[in-house]
Amino acid sequence: MDVSFQPTAPLQLLGLEWAMAICFVALGLLVIFLLIAFWVYQDAESRGMSGILWFILVFLLPVIGLILYLILRTERQPMGYPPPPAPPPVAPGPPPAPVASLTCRQCGASVAPGTAFCAQCGSKVV
Numbered sequence: 001m002d003v004s005f006q007p008t009a010p011l012q013l014l015g016l017e018w019a020m021a022i023c024f025v026a027l028g029l030l031v032i033f034l035l036i037a038f039w040v041y042q043d044a045e046s047r048g049m050s051g052i053l054w055f056i057l058v059f060l061l062p063v064i065g066l067i068l069y070l071i072l073r074t075e076r077q078p079m080g081y082p083p084p085p086a087p088p089p090v091a092p093g094p095p096p097a098p099v100a101s102l103t104c105r106q107c108g109a110s111v112a113p114g115t116a117f118c119a120q121c122g123s124k125v126v
């Protein structure tokens, strides 16, 4: 009966290189999750939502949290953006200069600005 065969642990079978590779993958995923969570944090804050709450949720539940956030986010901003605010009314220009509509009080003839007497009837305008 052969007793030399001893089952080895999976980690020992894989070797140190594999363990390190797994660690690197885990670290990479951690960085990706952190980036996604950070993006969610900024996006939520820009929408007036609790950024840190979504950051924790997305970081703890990377897939579920992100999907949940995207669903809730689209609910908050439904299809079709709200109409942009109406542009402010155009500021009225300065009122027309009184000299432009100067008319003679006596005969009603238009008087050229700057002249003191009406050219038609000779009465004093100003």
Ligand SMILES: [Zn+2]
Residues within 6 Å of the ligand: 104, 105, 106, 107, 108, 109, 118, 119, 120, 121, 122, 123
């Ligand atoms: Zn006149």
